Amino acid sequence: MSITAEIPLLKATVSSGCNILTDQYDGAFNEYMRRWSDIDKKTPTAIVLPTSEQDIQITVQWAVKSSIPFVIKSGGPSEWSTIGTNGIIIDLSQYSAIQVNKEAGTVTLKGSVLSKEVAVRLADEGLCTALGNGNTVGAVGYFLGGGASIVTSVLGYGSDQIVSARMVTAGGDLVNVTQETHPDLLWAIRGAGQYFGLITELTVECHPLLALGNKRGVIWAGSFLFPLDRIREVCSVMKVIMDDSRHATAGLMMIMAPPPARNPSLIIAARYTGDPQDAPKAYRNLYELEPIVANGSEVPIQNTSDGREAIGAKGDFKRFGIVGLQDFNEDAFVQVADFWKEMVAECPDAINSAFNFQWDSRAPKTPKFDSAMSLHDTRYWQNNLIWHTDPKHRAKVDQYNERSIAIMRGPDETSYVDFQNGTRAGPIKRRYRPAGKLARLKKLKKEWDPEGVFTDHLL
Ligand SMILES: Cc1cc2nc3c(=O)[nH]c(=O)nc-3n(C[C@H](O)[C@H](O)[C@H](O)COP(=O)(O)OP(=O)(O)OC[C@H]3O[C@@H](n4cnc5c(N)ncnc54)[C@H](O)[C@@H]3O)c2cc1C
Incomplete structure (x- = not known):
């Protein structure tokens, strides 16, 4: 029928x-x-x-x-x-709701609640959790797929916060997924939660705002703008900052042409977690390069992504190109800038695209438990955003994105990884490592969704 x-x-x-x-x-x-x-x-x-x-x-x-x-x-x-x-x-x-349980230190999320809504609600209660860099991203989907947070070095990944869930299975049953009832399934949905069933409720851990390293629940956010032709000297300074784990710096180094002037630029969207007063010291070498613009101030954690609101708009052709890396290759990034310039010359409708390198000077916080999430060894990402409007340029813009990802990851297949919230295109072993973890996920998939009702991933 x-x-x-x-x-x-x-x-x-x-x-x-x-x-x-x-x-x-x-x-x-x-x-x-x-x-x-x-x-x-x-x-x-x-x-x-x-x-x-x-x-x-x-x-x-x-x-x-x-x-x-x-x-x-x-x-x-x-x-x-x-x-x-x-x-x-x-x-x-x-079917959306946010229920904070202050006593338990958890929040239960339902349906399509957005990341910003969760962040605001938690901050009202003096709490926070490991949310990402996109206000309009659905919080449940974000947590289930790993969740690269703006405070990963302090709180861990989004999936590390998952405490329990309620899930409709491929057999149509409703199950409570907790450490006591289904420890294997809980292990799996912490990072591969989109492949086993429909999660009707997700309960995640919250933390007092004090976990951010100050009493005001803020982090420092700033931006430094340079003309793109200064990319080499800026990269040299940034490489030192990115590798200096004495300071909790993190952010994006973006090759883009910001409105209204649309001049090709290198913009460092920088964050600092801890006492905001220490941020200028951490970024001193960048200030000394005398950027065209340098600003920064403390921002309440729930508002940290507001500056990126435009990226959340609906419509047009947008896609992230993401790869997790072991180090920052300055020469490769300079080549990426050339690709970006070529792309925008050939496809002017791709002017909103940004080819970005994302860093965290400190390793992600590792939870006390094992889970499907495989990225606790990764603190560098090439994180491109392509954004264009002309359907004729669809394939071309993708090609520039793919070329720049390829140049950043280099030829050694063992030196890069994929992020499950970013891509499902490459071999699945790049998302779930080591091989034993992938084998366990595949076994669980056969047990819970053998017909691939919730995608054929892992089958
Ligand atoms: C502007 C922007 C910024 C972003 N920033 C970040 C970031 O900082 N960190 C990060 O990790 N990711 C980030 N992402 C990626 C984002 O986390 C993923 O796209 C994620 O899949 C979004 O989840 P969603 O539920 O909103 O999306 P959807 O497209 O609705 O769903 C994504 C996938 O999850 C499945 N799914 C959704 N809900 C459920 C459910 N209840 N049960 C089972 N499966 C479900 C869907 O079927 C689909 O396969 C960003 C994306 C955008 C557009």
């Missing part, structure tokens, strides 16, 4: 609050179709909007029974929460 023919059956079993949109010419359908990126955007036969855990469970049971492929959408920025007419989207935006 076709999906359309099966939908009345679903409508008859879910609650009256659960909307099912099927008319692709309808305004609401189109509103829910708007995504962070239009790359590979597909139109499903239906968008299901559950409002309760029971609706979610019924929808999964119905889809599995009728062999209807589906994807789960939380925040919707990834390229993996879209599906064509062969399937449906289970959109969790009408």
Whole structure:
């Protein structure tokens, strides 16, 4: 039977609050179709909007029974929460909640709650957790896929904060995933949580704001702007800063052309965790290069990503190109700047793109437990953002991105890794290491989702 023919059956079993949109010419359908990126955007036969855990469970049971492929959408920025007419989207935006349990030091997240909403709510309670650098990113998806945080060296990765979950399985059951009930599954969803079931609730650890190293719940954020032709001397100074673990520096070194002037520039978006008064000392050598602009001040942790708000806009062709690296290769980064210049000359609509190197001077904090997350040895990333508007340039812009990633990672396959929240393109062994960890994940996948209801990854 076709999906359309099966939908009345679903409508008859879910609650009256659960909307099912099927008319692709309808305004609401189109509103829910708007995504962070239009790359590979597909139109499903239906968008299901559950409002309760029971609706979610019924929808999964119905889809599995009728062999209807589906994807789960939380925040919707990834390229993996879209599906064509062969399937449906289970959109969790009408089923969203944040419940803080101050006594337990945890917060329970449901549905599509956004990272910024979580950060603000926690800060109101004098708390924080390991959130990332994108206000509009769905917090649950972020945590499940590892979660590279703005405070990884202090609190660890996002997935290190996961305490427990509730999950609808491929068999349609609702399970409590805790250390006591399903320790193996908990191990797996801490970093590979998008491949085993639909997480209806995720409980993560929170920390007093004092964990940030000051009493005001702030970190220092600043930016340094240089003309791009000074890239070599800036890189030499940055290499020393990035390797100096005496100071808790972190951030992005970005090759871009910021508005309104659109001059090719090198911008260091810098952070410092600890006492903000110490930040100027940590970045002294950068100040001494006399940037065109140098500013910095303390920022409440929940507002740290506000300066990147424009990047969260929906629409256009956007994609991250990410690779985890062992060191910072200055010569390679200078070559990347040449690729960026060539790309923008050939594809002027890609002017919003930024080819970035991301660093943390300190290693990620390692949790006391083992998990699927495999990136505690990585503190350097090439983290490109491509952003363009002309469909004719789709392949070309991707090629420049791929060339720059290739030059940064070099020829030695053992010296770089992939990040599960960034890419699903390369061999899976680059995301989950060592081989024993990947084997354990594959075994668990066979146990919990042998038919690949929640993607065929790990099968
Ligand atoms: C502007 C921007 C900034 C970013 N910054 C960071 C960062 O600092 N650190 C970082 O780690 N990542 C970052 N990301 C990447 C982001 O974490 C990933 O795209 C992540 O997958 C987003 O999760 P989501 O649920 O919002 O996205 P979606 O596209 O809705 O979902 C992503 C994947 O998770 C699955 N999924 C979603 N919800 C559930 C659920 N409840 N149960 C099971 N599976 C589910 C989806 O099916 C899909 O496969 C950023 C992305 C953007 C666009």
